[in-house]
Amino acid sequence: VELRLVDLSLPIYDRMPTYPVMPKTAITPHIGEQDLPFNLHQLVLCSHLGTHLDAPYHFLSDGLTVDKLDLRKCVGPAAVVDLSGKGPKEEIRPEDLYPYEEAIASCRRIILRTGWDKRFASDGYFSDHPAVTREACVWMLERRIVCLALDMPSTHVSEDAETHRLLLGPDAEVVLIEGLRGLDRLRGAQVVLMALPLAIEGCDGSPCRVVAIDGDVASLGASLNALALEDENSDLRGAT
Numbered sequence: 001v002e003l004r005l006v007d008l009s010l011p012i013y014d015r016m017p018t019y020p021v022m023p024k025t026a027i028t029p030h031i032g033e034q035d036l037p038f039n040l041h042q043l044v045l046c047s048h049l050g051t052h053l054d055a056p057y058h059f060l061s062d063g064l065t066v067d068k069l070d071l072r073k074c075v076g077p078a079a080v081v082d083l084s085g086k087g088p089k090e091e092i093r094p095e096d097l098y099p100y101e102e103a104i105a106s107c108r109r110i111i112l113r114t115g116w117d118k119r120f121a122s123d124g125y126f127s128d129h130p131a132v133t134r135e136a137c138v139w140m141l142e143r144r145i146v147c148l149a150l151d152m153p154s155t156h157v158s159e160d161a162e163t164h165r166l167l168l169g170p171d172a173e174v175v176l177i178e179g180l181r182g183l184d185r186l187r188g189a190q191v192v193l194m195a196l197p198l199a200i201e202g203c204d205g206s207p208c209r210v211v212a213i214d215g216d217v218a219s220l221g222a223s224l225n226a227l228a229l230e231d232e233n234s235d236l237r238g239a240t
């Protein structure tokens, strides 16, 4: 059985564009007080730069922060929904998802492929992308999804707050992945998605390296949906 690893992440670079209200990206060689015998860079990155994850705290002041997420939501089978016919600001409605209902209900993770990433760094990428409607969010939540991944920078152009609050709200706590790249390289209708954020304490989101395993992933996906958590008493930060 041939399995392929596909990188779905936008490259991160100095002055990489982000929303106008967000911090400007800067990746610069670190100039210390003395010459160092190694290379070192300083990174100034928005928590929602490029391919990234939204934690509930992004829109809900008492929501989970990115370091507290259940990472099992970020790793597992995902249904790939082809919406490549959607144009600028065009609505994504429940009807668009009906043909994928069985796969969505079993995977509980959804990748929406619109092809909008082809416009990255050109006009309109942040302002004119297709729009996941509130009705589509409700429909997905009724299928008990745990993760929604998009190749657009956000869910909606004018109703981003409403749609984010639905998905990130305390009843759902969906892991939202935005800014994916190159979903046309996935061949399977289902893949294994892996999208892990940095463990930044108290943060609302994080850039992610996102990959998919493509191929015959049915048994692998089923195993991953039954993952247990490690001993909750373990403390990765060690004694302080």
Ligand SMILES: [Zn+2]
Residues within 6 Å of the ligand: 048, 052, 053, 054, 153, 178, 205
């Ligand atoms: Zn975001």
